[in-house]
Amino acid sequence: MISLRPSAERGFADHGWLLARHSFSFAEYYDPAEMGWGALRVINEDRVAPGTGFGTHGHRDMEIVTYILAGTLEHKDSLGHVGQIRRGEVQRMSAGKGIMHSEYNPSAEEETHLLQIWIQPAEKGTRASYEQQALPVEEMRGRWRLVASPDGAEGSPTIGQDARLYATVLGADESAAFRPAPGRLVYVHVVRGRLSLNGLSLVSGDGAKVADEAELEFVAGEESEFLLFDLPPQAEQA
Numbered sequence: 286m287i288s289l290r291p292s293a294e295r296g297f298a299d300h301g302w303l304l305a306r307h308s309f310s311f312a313e314y315y316d317p318a319e320m321g322w323g324a325l326r327v328i329n330e331d332r333v334a335p336g337t338g339f340g341t342h343g344h345r346d347m348e349i350v351t352y353i354l355a356g357t358l359e360h361k362d363s364l365g366h367v368g369q370i371r372r373g374e375v376q377r378m379s380a381g382k383g384i385m386h387s388e389y390n391p392s393a394e395e396e397t398h399l400l401q402i403w404i405q406p407a408e409k410g411t412r413a414s415y416e417q418q419a420l421p422v423e424e425m426r427g428r429w430r431l432v433a434s435p436d437g438a439e440g441s442p443t444i445g446q447d448a449r450l451y452a453t454v455l456g457a458d459e460s461a462a463f464r465p466a467p468g469r470l471v472y473v474h475v476v477r478g479r480l481s482l483n484g485l486s487l488v489s490g491d492g493a494k495v496a497d498e499a500e501l502e503f504v505a506g507e508e509s510e511f512l513l514f515d516l517p518p519q520a521e522q523a
Contacts, residue, residue, distance in 0.1 A: 286497055287483060290319070292475075292490025295330075302337035306330040308474065308492050322494050323470040323516040324446050327403035330490065332396055333358070338389030344380035348404040348444040350433050351376040351388075352420075352452075352512070354476065356397035362386035366415045375420040375432055377442035379406070381413035400476070400512075404433075406445040416442045425454040425510070429463065432512070449515040455480065455505035463501045463513060470516040471495035478509025487511075 296307035296314025307314045308328035309321045321327070326347070338359070351358065352375055359369045360376065363385040370376045378384065390397040418440060424430050431441040432450040455461060455478075465471050473482060473493040480487055481504045487493060495501065503511070 286495070287485055288494040289485060289487070290492035290494065292488065292492075295490065302334045304332040306490065321405075322472045322514075323519060324405045324448050325402075325472050325514050325516055326405050327401065328474055328492070329401045330399075331401060332398050333388075333390040334396060335390055335392050335394055339387060341385055341387045343383060343385045344378075345383045346406055346409045347380045348406050348433075348446055349378045349380060350402040350404070350442070350444070350450065351378075352400040352402065352432065354398040354400065356395045356399075357391055358397050358399060359389045359391045360386060360415075361389075362415060364413060364415060368417060370417060373419065373421050375418055375442060377416045377418075377433055377444060379411065379414045379445055381406075381411040381445075384413040400474075402450070404444060404446050404448055404450075404514075407447060408445060411445055418442050420452070422454065422510075425452045427453075427455065427459060427461070429453055429461070429513070447517045451513045451515070452476075452510065453503075453513065454508065454510045455503065457505055457507045460502065460504045462503070463515075465495070465498065465501070465515065468518040470518065471498070471501065472514040472516065473501075474512045474514075476510040476512060478511070479506040480504060480509045480511065481506070 429451040
């Protein structure tokens with residue numbers, strides 16, 4: 286089963302300083318049919334205006350991955366971490382028992398474009414933590430590059446869930462295959478470009494929910510970047 290989540294049907298919010306598109310229900314956008322997919326709860330595509338950002342706010346019991354598409358995001362949190370993340374890097378924050386943080390676009394001219402991803406943890410009430418790693422785009426080309434995993438494989442940030450997030454860049458007419466383990470769920474999000482997934486056409490911003498598929502075949506119609514979430518079966522969710 287492959288179910289398309291069209292980009293045009295995502296939730297949308299215009300806050301002036303922030304333009305946000307929500308693949309799943311978030312904040313004032315609510316769709317009971319789009320509450321996430323397995324342990325994957327949020328994919329927000331955010332565009333943050335220069336010199337603006339998210340003031341200090343709190344999170345609990347969520348694995349939060351920030352994937353930068355363009356620009357810079359400055360992070361500060363109650364654990365004492367201060368730093369900037371740019372294209373070619375990935376950030377992971379495990380909210381655990383609770384963490385306060387802020388995110389800010391430090392540029393006076395350039396917009397920050399990012400994906401913020403929330404994955405439900407396998408265990409609640411763990412210790413909050415933070416991690417930032419390099420994620421060179423060249424390492425995504427033609428291969429499944431781990432962005433986050435439960436065991437830190439390939440130097441990826443570690444998340445508290447039996448889920449793996451991969452990023453891939455395919456050139457025009459290039460293909461890639463992925464074979465989910467039996468019972469696993471998969472979610473695909475197209476960052477940019479145009480590709481087919483087992484014959485289903487996907488474009489920038491589209492998503493696809495996948496279950497009970499033995500093999501996934503991707504073919505790019507043009508240079509395309511996309512994320513693949515390998516998720517545990519529903520029965521294993523927190």
